[in-house]
Amino acid sequence: MPYSIETEHPECSGWAVTKDDDGSLMGCHETQEEANAQLTALNIAEAEEDDRQVVLIYGPPCAGKTSVAQEMAQRGDLILDRDAIHVSLSNLSMHDHDAALLGAVEASWNSLLRYVPEHPGSVFIVTGAPTRAQRRELEHLTTSTRLVFADRDTCHARAKDARPANWGTFIDEWHDLYEPELHDRSEDMNIERRTATEGVELREEGDTLTAVGYAAVFEQTSQNLGGFVERVAPGAFRKTLQEADVRALFNHEADHLLGRKSSGTLRMMEDDKGLRYEIDLPNTTLGRDVGELLRRGDITGSSFGFRTIGDEWAETDDGYPLRRLTEVALRDVGPVTFPAYTQSEASLRSLAEARDLDLDKVVEAAEADKLRTILQDEPDETDIEPSSPHSTGLPRSSFIR
Numbered sequence: 091m092p093y094s095i096e097t098e099h100p101e102c103s104g105w106a107v108t109k110d111d112d113g114s115l116m117g118c119h120e121t122q123e124e125a126n127a128q129l130t131a132l133n134i135a136e137a138e139e140d141d142r143q144v145v146l147i148y149g150p151p152c153a154g155k156t157s158v159a160q161e162m163a164q165r166g167d168l169i170l171d172r173d174a175i176h177v178s179l180s181n182l183s184m185h186d187h188d189a190a191l192l193g194a195v196e197a198s199w200n201s202l203l204r205y206v207p208e209h210p211g212s213v214f215i216v217t218g219a220p221t222r223a224q225r226r227e228l229e230h231l232t233t234s235t236r237l238v239f240a241d242r243d244t245c246h247a248r249a250k251d252a253r254p255a256n257w258g259t260f261i262d263e264w265h266d267l268y269e270p271e272l273h274d275r276s277e278d279m280n281i282e283r284r285t286a287t288e289g290v291e292l293r294e295e296g297d298t299l300t301a302v303g304y305a306a307v308f309e310q311t312s313q314n315l316g317g318f319v320e321r322v323a324p325g326a327f328r329k330t331l332q333e334a335d336v337r338a339l340f341n342h343e344a345d346h347l348l349g350r351k352s353s354g355t356l357r358m359m360e361d362d363k364g365l366r367y368e369i370d371l372p373n374t375t376l377g378r379d380v381g382e383l384l385r386r387g388d389i390t391g392s393s394f395g396f397r398t399i400g401d402e403w404a405e406t407d408d409g410y411p412l413r414r415l416t417e418v419a420l421r422d423v424g425p426v427t428f429p430a431y432t433q434s435e436a437s438l439r440s441l442a443e444a445r446d447l448d449l450d451k452v453v454e455a456a457e458a459d460k461l462r463t464i465l466q467d468e469p470d471e472t473d474i475e476p477s478s479p480h481s482t483g484l485p486r487s488s489f490i491r
Contacts, residue, residue: 093132093207095125095230107132110207129230143212146228148219149238150264151257152248158238159214166211170202173216185253206231220267241265241283243428247341270449281421283342284312284322285393286364290425292384299371299381301348305394305423307364311412317455317462318411318441327365329399330420331358338369339422340380342395348377348424358423365394367423380425391428395421403441409462413441 093116099106102118105125109116116132119125145162147155159169173184176195180188206213215232219225225235240248245261290303306327312320330336338349338356349355349369357368371377383389400417442449455463 093129095122095129126226126230130232141212142210143234144206144215144232145212146215146217146219146225146232146235147238148217148225148235150218150220150240150242150245150268151260152245152253153238153240155216155238158236159216163212163214168202168206168209168211168213169216170199170206170213171216172196172199175199175202185257187254203228203231218264220264220269222269244342247343270453281395281397283393283395284320285391285426286310287391288364289390290384290392292381297373299377301367301369301371301380301384301425303367303392303425304363305358305365305367305392308362310364315413317460318413319406320413320415322364322415324362325360326415326418327358327360327420330396330418331360334420336420337422338367338424339395340376340424341426342393342422342424346376348372348380356423358420365423367392369424384425389425389427391426392424393426394423397421403445405462411441411462 094108094110096102096106096108097104099108099115099118101115105119105122107116107119107125107128108114117125117128119128145159147159149155156169156171156173159171163169172195175198176182176187176191177184179194179198180191182188203215206215213231215228217224217228219228229235242261242265245265246258249257249261284306286304286307288304288307290301293300293302306322308324308326309321335350335352336356336358337344337347337351340346340348348371351358355370355372359366371381380389396418398415398417399419400415402414402416404412404414406412441447442452
């Protein structure tokens with residue numbers, strides 16, 4: 091991708107895009123943004139011709155960005171990762187950062203970025219880049235972007251035993267600063283999670299331990315989810331229970347598998363109360379541990395992970411935004427250590443699509459607890475009171491996932 095941007099080209103009064111090998115002028119632009127756009131287009135075209143790609147892989151700490159880059163890269167490809175640079179300069183472990191070396195790491199990082207256009211193979215740039223401005227700074231080098239996302243709670247859980255204590259601060263800073271794009275979203279970004287605190291029962295028959303609980307309760311109004319409240323409609327799970335091979339997971343972690351619908355170790359049904367599940371706990375360390383925690387009463391909540399297929403937006407009688415889930419695609423169900431309703435960016439995207447609104451403005455309204463203004467022109471459709479006060483007591487920035 092041998093192209094550059096110049097500001098003092100004799101044939102251009104603004105920003106010029108030139109070809110490095112012969113200096114030929116590719117275009118003149120009044121703004122740097124326009125020049126970057128052409129540079130990006132040329133880079134993409136160049137990459138399409140020789141299958142070379144430069145991918146920006148971004149996301150929060152502990153989301154798995156480096157693993158994704160390693161899976162994508164082939165022999166001869168380049169992976170730019172500040173953590174790996176720090177290891178090579180310090181001989182410390184991957185995540186043990188020495189503040190005295192950060193200047194050297196950043197100098198090496200910037201030098202490698204300048205080398206990217208010259209590298210003959212593909213390049214994978216691994217970085218946090220929570221803001222759009224940080225991603226725009228790199229887009230003139232890249233042919234595509236890939237978001238590797240994990241929510242705040244998941245990141246903290248992964249970091250707890252595998253990262254230094256200060257990584258909790260890094261995780262919170264990323265999520266507080268994160269500005270989502272309207273495109274190029276990872277599948278996990280569309281996964282929402284909701285919980286129920288109806289208790290989880292442990293049944294013991296011979297050597298079989300079975301966890302029984304409700305992952306969702308119908309028509310129960312949630313707490314404030316960051317500017318709106320929510321209910322699950324009866325029948326919301328009917329279709330997905332027939333079609334989806336749902337997993338039973340502990341704390342939503344994929345490597346904490348407890349059961350699976352297709353194997354018969356997870357059984358689910360809708361009754362008058364909600365979504366009921368039964369899990370035959372495996373004879374593994376995890377299964378026995380979960381069984382013991384249930385026996386002791388340490389675990390009392392359940393949760394389900396899902397993608398929204400259908401929802402309706404209305405208002406409570408005092409004008410507060412109300413979302414009603416009418417159909418979902420289940421991903422997982424199971425017991426959780428900390429049952430808590432949390433808003434996700436996917437739910438706000440649903441509102442934006444339903445009202446044909448800009449997602450950024452919807453997110454801003456949620457942060458300011460002013461989502462009700464989105465529905466001001468809509469008629470009242472319900473007479474439902476939230477089950478808890480509208481104030482969440484959380485920093486508004488924490489609503490942005």
